[in-house]
Amino acid sequence: AQTVTQSQPEMSVQEAETVTLSCTYDTSENNYYLFWYKQPPSRQMILVIRQEAYKQQNATENRFSVNFQKAAKSFSLKISDSQLGDTAMYFCAFMKQRGGSGNTGKLIFGQGTTLQVKP
């Protein structure tokens, strides 16, 4: 079974600074996807960034980038130039890649990290 662990329940950062959120996972699969989702106070889940495990290059989306270490099963999210609108709960998630046994597209979520961006 797959598990996702986020060991930082809460974090804070000053506006315009950089912050890194940690995520580790455990799986015996070789092909999978990893995601970071953001859940602001509105509760709408928003995809921040996605990484295919077969790609060595780390994914980036504007101010958001990941450090994907497959051997270490680590998938951290770096937010640069933090903005007040980045205040939210962030979830790391895992999905088996199609073709794996029992793959339904199910997302397995970590516990979440609440990020507060301070002015």
Added chain:
Amino acid sequence: GAVVSQHPSRVICKSGTSVKIECRSLDFQATTMFWYRQFPKQSLMLMATSNEGSKATYEQGVEKDKFLINHASLTLSTLTVTSAHPEDSSFYICSARVGWGNTIYFGEGSWLTVV
């Protein structure tokens, strides 16, 4: 972009009654839909996976007779909480998978309060 609409956003019902929450994919066909429950400041807990035209697959510990899931079409899944009790009060979120890929869109969520 693709949108998943969830309705109602908030509902209050009396203990012992049933309440239905709808999840619609507005501009794509969802082969698979998922239902989650979320308690305050906690993660999303997957309740069940719903495939169009077939019975839902429930996660361990989720009462299938209490949380009825129907996925009658490729754009609509419903969650019915039967004989609701105050402990069923929670935030319920649906999501929909686009085809067989890794793209998942989430609904806005529904607050259920049982009084």
